[in-house]
Amino acid sequence: MMKSNQDTGRKPLVLNPDSCKSLREIVFETIRSAIVQGELKPGERLMEVQLADELGVSRTPVRESIRKLELEGLVKMVPRKGAYVTPMSSTDLVEMMEIRGALEGLVARLAAVNATEEEIQALRESNDGFENAIGESDYDGIIDDDIEFHEILYKACGNGRLRSMIHSLREQMLRMRVEYVHNVTDMHPLRGQHRAIIEGIENRDPEAAELAAKAHIDTTKDDMVAVLENPLQKSSDQPS
Numbered sequence: 001m002m003k004s005n006q007d008t009g010r011k012p013l014v015l016n017p018d019s020c021k022s023l024r025e026i027v028f029e030t031i032r033s034a035i036v037q038g039e040l041k042p043g044e045r046l047m048e049v050q051l052a053d054e055l056g057v058s059r060t061p062v063r064e065s066i067r068k069l070e071l072e073g074l075v076k077m078v079p080r081k082g083a084y085v086t087p088m089s090s091t092d093l094v095e096m097m098e099i100r101g102a103l104e105g106l107v108a109r110l111a112a113v114n115a116t117e118e119e120i121q122a123l124r125e126s127n128d129g130f131e132n133a134i135g136e137s138d139y140d141g142i143i144d145d146d147i148e149f150h151e152i153l154y155k156a157c158g159n160g161r162l163r164s165m166i167h168s169l170r171e172q173m174l175r176m177r178v179e180y181v182h183n184v185t186d187m188h189p190l191r192g193q194h195r196a197i198i199e200g201i202e203n204r205d206p207e208a209a210e211l212a213a214k215a216h217i218d219t220t221k222d223d224m225v226a227v228l229e230n231p232l233q234k235s236s237d238q239p240s
Contacts, residue, residue, distance in 0.1 A: 010039060010040070010041075011039070012054040013030060013031070013034050013039070013040075013051065013054045013055055014030075014054075014055075015027070015030055015055045015056060015057070016029075016030055023057065023061055024061045024064060024065070027055060027057055027061040027062060027064075027065050028061070028064070028065040028068055028069075030055065031046075031051065031062070031065045031066070031069065032065070032069060032072075032074065035069065035074050035075075035085055035175060036074075036174045036175040036178060037175070037178060038175065038178060038179060040085050041085060042085050042086065042087040042088050043084060043085060043087050044084065044085045045081075045082055045083070045084050046066055046075065046082070046083040046084065046085065047082070048062050048063055048066070048083075066083045070083070072171075072172065073086060073092075073172060074086055074172075074175070088175070088176055088179065088228060090225050090228050090229050093173070093176055093221070093224060093225055093228060094221065094225060096169060096172060096173055097173075097217060097218075097220070097221035097224070098221070099169060100166065100169050100170070100173070100217055101213075101214050101217035101218055101221070102214075103162065103165060103166045103169070104150075104153075104166070104213045104214065104216070104217050105210040105211075105213045105214040105217075106157075106162060106210070107153055107154055107157040107159075107162060107163075107166065107213065108153065108157075108197055108200065108201065108206075108209035108210050108212065108213035109206040109207070109209055109210040109213075110157035110158060110159055110162070110206075111153055111156040111157045111158075111201050111209065112200055112201045112203075112204055112205055112206040112208075112209040112210075113158075113204070113206060114156060114157060114158035115156035115157075115201050116156070119152060119155065119156040120156075120198065120201060120202055122152045123149065123152050123153065123156070123194075123197075123198050123201070124198060126145060126148045126149040126152055127145075127149055127194045127195065127198065129141070129145040129148070130142065130145035130146055130148075130149055130194065131194075133145050139181050142181055143177060143178065143181055147170075149194060150170070153197070154166060154167070156201070176224060176228065177224075179227070179228070180223075180224045180227050180228070193212070193215065193216040193219065194216070196208075196212035196215070196216070197209055197212045197213050197216060199212070200212050
């Protein structure tokens with residue numbers, strides 16, 4: 001059953017001013033971040049008047065933000081009922097991870113050919129940070145370092161269009177990744193998965209790098225689905 005804001009007991013949203021951006025952009029990013037970070041829960045109703053009051057703005061930028069979020073798939077419009085945060089579906093997750101696996105495999109294959117020595121070193125250092133964060137059960141660090149690792153990988157592939165495509169997909173999955181990390185109890189995963197990708201790139205072996213990247217995404221997909229479908233039966237693998 002979908003919930004209204006009044007039922008959630010959440011803290012009011014706070015607008016984060018940024019002189020470099022327009023008010024519309026700030027409102028959009030504030031609401032979007034609240035959805036991604038789980039402040040606005042799946043199934044929660046988005047009341048224009050309430051959100052406008054919380055943020056200290058008129059209803060217009062809130063309404064525009066909700067429409068944009070609907071296009072991103074983060075908000076669902078229900079006829080005669082209003083706007084709700086889209087529930088997270090395991091079917092959606094599987095479909096997105098299947099696409100991502102194919103794209104990440106291609107990224108790793110190209111990186112094995114195009115990555116510079118500086119980029120390979122950056123991958124090593126980023127993965128060290130990722131594994132240290134796991135050892136310390138630093139949830140925010142795990143997410144940040146994992147994002148950094150993949151960002152370096154995307155840049156190293158040398159294909160701007162591919163990088164843009166995978167960025168869009170990762171953005172759609174961000175709230176699922178946040179939910180996943182915060183529902184994992186065993187933070188000592190199969191750390192060698194990132195290392196296997198790096199090894200394939202270091203050896204300039206496109207096939208090995210591609211297979212390692214696909215295996216990494218496939219393992220993570222299964223683990224994320226398990227957490228999403230049954231949060232109480234928490235997983236033991238890593239985010240991506």
